[in-house]
Amino acid sequence: MSTTELTPKDLKSNQEVRWCPGCGDYSILNSVQAVMADIGVAKENMVIISGIGCSSRFPYYMDTYGFHGIHGRALAIATGTKTANRDLSVWVVTGDGDCMSIGGNHFIHTLRRNVDLKILMFNNRIYGLTKGQYSPTTPMGQITKTSPYGAVDAPFNPLNLALGSGATFVARTMDTQPKHMKKVLQQAADHKGTAFVEIWQNCVIFNDGAFKDMTTKEVRDDRTIDLVPGEPLIFGTGGSKGLKVDYLDAKVVGPDEATVWKCDTDSPVPAFLMSQLDDEPDLPTAVGIFRCVDRPVYDEQVSDQIAAITAKKGPGTLKDLIYTKDAWTVD
C-alpha cells in the first residue's frame, strides 16, 4: 500500500455522503481528498479525527483511519494519537461551534503546544446540526433561532484567537474557490507543527450567503486580498489595487507601491493586522497564508525526551520497576 501512488478516489470510503444538497462541505471533501492523495503519506498512516457537528461526519467519508469523537474534544483525542505515533499524518476536522465554543480550551492549548496536527475549521457561522442557533462566530445582531431579536454576543475572530495562542501556521480559504483551498491545504500539510486553516463554508439551509459579501464573483476581487508569502499585496479587479503596510496601519495604494507579504516575521503583529483588516470598511478581508513559522513541536519533544533519557539510563526493564535499592530480603 505504502509504495502505491494514491488517487483521490482511493481516499473515498464506501459510505454515502449525507450533507444537504448544495452544502459547502462537498467541495471541501473533494479538495481534501485531492490534496491528501498527493502529500506522499501512505493511506494507512492517515488519520482523520473530528468532533461533533455537520463537518465532523467527515471521517466516515474518507477511506483512511478515522475517529468521530465527541463534541469539542477532537483536538485532545488527536493530541494523544499523534503523540503516541509520530509516523501518522493526523488531520482534525471541526466547525466553528465545535472548535471555538465547546472545544475552545483544547484549541488554544493545542496551538500553544504546537502539536503536529492539521486543523480544518469549517466556519459557517451557525450551528447547523442542531438546526440554526447562533455560534461563537455569528456576527452581532444576526437573527437566529436562539437570537430572535438579534445576537448580542460579540463573535470571535478565529484567526486572532489562533495567533494569540501562539499558532505557527494560520491560513484562511473558502469552499467556493477549490483551487485556492488546495493551495492552502497543501501548505498546511507541508507545515511542521499545528496548522490552523479556517475555511469559510456556506450553510445553504441555516445561514445561506453568510460570506457572499466577500465570495461572489462580482465582489470577491475587490472585497478580498490573498496573502501569498513573497508576493506583493495586490487585489481588485485585474490587480488594480495594492495594500501598503506601514507598522500598525494598512492603506490602499496603487499596485506598484504594494508591500511584499511576509508570513514568517518574528512578531505576529503583521498577521494580526491582516486578520482584522476588514474592521475598516474600506479595506478588503484577507485570505491566504497569514503566518507560517517554526517553533519546537510538542510530539517531537516528547519523543526526543524519551529517547534521550532512555539513551542515558538504558531501556527500563520489568525488574527495574519492582526491585529497587531500598528493598530488603527476609530469609
Next chain:
Amino acid sequence: MTTDVIRQDDVVIRFAGDSGDGMQITGNQFTDTTAKVGNDLATFPDFPSEIRAPAGTRAGVSGFQIHFSSSEIFTPGDGPDVLVAMNPAALAVNIADLRPGGIVIVNTGSFTDKDLAKAKVDVNPLEDGSLKAFRVIKIDINARVIQALEDSTLTKKDVLRCKNFYTLGLMYWLFSRPMEPTLEWLAAKFENKPELIDANQKALKAGYNAGEIHEYFQGRFEVAPQQHTPKGTYRNIMGNEGLSIGLAVGAHLAGLEALLGSYPITPATDILQYLAKMKNHGVITMQMEDEIAGICSAIGGAYAGKLAITTTSGPGMALKSEALGLAVMVELPLVVVNVQRAGPSTGMPTKVEQSDLFQSVYGRNSEAPIPVIACSSPADTFACAVEACRIAVEYMTPVILLSDNYIANGSEPWKLPTMDELKPFPVKRPSAGAEPFMPYSRDEKLARPWAIPGQPGLEHRIGGLEKEDLTGYASHDADNHQKMSEYRRDKVLGVRDSIPTPQPHGADHGLLMVGWGSTFGAIRSAVEALRKDDVQVAHLHLRHIWPFPKGLDEIFARYDQILVPELNLGQLSKILQSEYPDHRFKEYDKMKGKPFTAFELREKITTMMEVAS
C-alpha cells in the same frame, strides 16, 4: 548508666507539628528505618489541604502516624501511644486521640504566649493540669538544637529547621532504632550542601544522645522484628507509588508502552509525577489542559495502540464521564484511576472517603457498563493496577480502578512479586486478509479486534455514534442498537469468568463483614481481635466490584448476618442488595473524612451479636 528496656509487641506513634516543621520527612525516615529493622508497619499522613496555612495555627497542623509491630498488622492504628507535639496547635488538634496513659512529647520552645495565641489556646495546657491522664515529656527542642549547632555557619532560622531531626533522634533512642539509615539518607539528600548534612546529622545525634543522657523516660522500648514474616523481598510502598508501578508493569505485561493523559488533582497527582519519571520505560505522560483533555488524549493514545491511562479524583471523574461513554462505545482499552477524596464538589480534598462507587458503577448516560475494581491497601495497589490493565486489553474496555486518599498516602511493606509470578497478557493485533476487515467482530470474550493506524489494509472508522454489528459503520437501526447494547453489557459481565471467587477470612458462619477498598485493614483487625475471643465472625473483601465475582451467593447464604461497613452512606450495600435480593445487607456508614477504627467495628459487631443472641 543503664536504662530499662521495655519489650512491646505493638506501638503507634504520631508526629505532629506545623506544616513547615518537616513532620512528613520525620515520619518517612522513622518508617524507612523501621522497615529495615524488620517490623510490620502501616503509616498514614494527615496534612492540611492549604499548602502553607498560617504558621502555628490549627489549620496548619501536619501529622504522620506510624503503627509498627512484631506481629502482622493491617492498619496505621486507631490512636497513638506516643504523640510528638511540636507546637500548641499540634497538641490541641491531636491530644484527644492519644490513649490514656500515653506519652506526649512537647516542644516547650514553641509554647510562648504568641504561639498559644496563634493556636487559639487560652490557657497553657502544660500548666492547667489538662494533660494529667498522660505522661508529659517537656523538652525545649528549639534551645537544644541551637545549643547542639552553636558552631554551625547556618542562620538561626536554618538551625531551627533542624529540630525535626533532633526529634527523630530522640524517637530513635526511645524505640531502639539505628540512626545509620537516616545518616546515610541525609548524606545523599544534601550531597552538594555539606553544611546541611553536618547540621542535620548533628541534630539527629544530639536528640539520640539526649535520650541517653537526660533520663526523660523511665526506659526505652524495643519492638522486636516481626516473626514469621513470609520469606521474600520487600519494599515499603505508598499507595500512589505502588499503583504507578503496577500501571507501568501492566504495560510491560501487555507488550505495550504506557500513555497517560492527566490533569493534576489531589490526591491523584503523585501518579502523574511517578509515571513522568519512567521515560526509559517508554512511558508517555501528557499533562493536559483539563480533565476532559486528560481522558480524551488517553483515548487518542489507545486508538494509536498504547496502554492508555488517565488518573484523577472524584470531581475529575465527573468531568470525564462523557468521554468514558465514548471509550465504552469505541471499545478501546483504557485504565481510569480514581483516587477518591471526601465530599461532593471540592469537598475535603485531603481526607478519605469511598463514596464514588455509584459514580463508577452507574454514573454515565445511557447503558455504559464498565468493569470496576478497588485497591484495599497501599501494597495491594500494585496487583490491582496490573489487573486493571489485563482486563482493559483482554476485553477491549475502559476499566475504573478505585483507590482513595488513605491508600494513596499510606504506606506498608510490599512483598515484591517474583518475575515468574507476573503473567504476561500480550496484545494480539489483527492482520489484513482477503475478507474486508470487520472492526466490530468479536472473539470468545466478546472483545473486538484492536487494529491501529499504521496497519495497512485495516483502515476503518470508529466513533461515538452507535456502531453497526461487525462493520462498525454508524447505525440507527433499532434491532442493531438492542444487540450492541447487550453485547456491551455481556462483555463486561463476562469479566467474571476470568476472576477468582474471594474467600471469607474467619468463621464459616455467624456474622460476615463485607468490605471493599481501604476499609480492609480496620475490618481485618477487628475480625482478628474478635476471633481471639471465639466470636463467630468473618471478613470478605471484594477487589472486583463490577462485575461481582461468581459464587458470592453461596458464601452469603452461610452467614446469619451480613454487615457492610463503608466510608459512604451505604453504596456497596445497596448494590449488593440489588444484585443479591435473597440476602439482607446491613449498612454501617461513616462520613467523617476519617477511616474506620478497628475499635469502632468491634463495638458494632459486639452489639449486633448481643442483639441477635
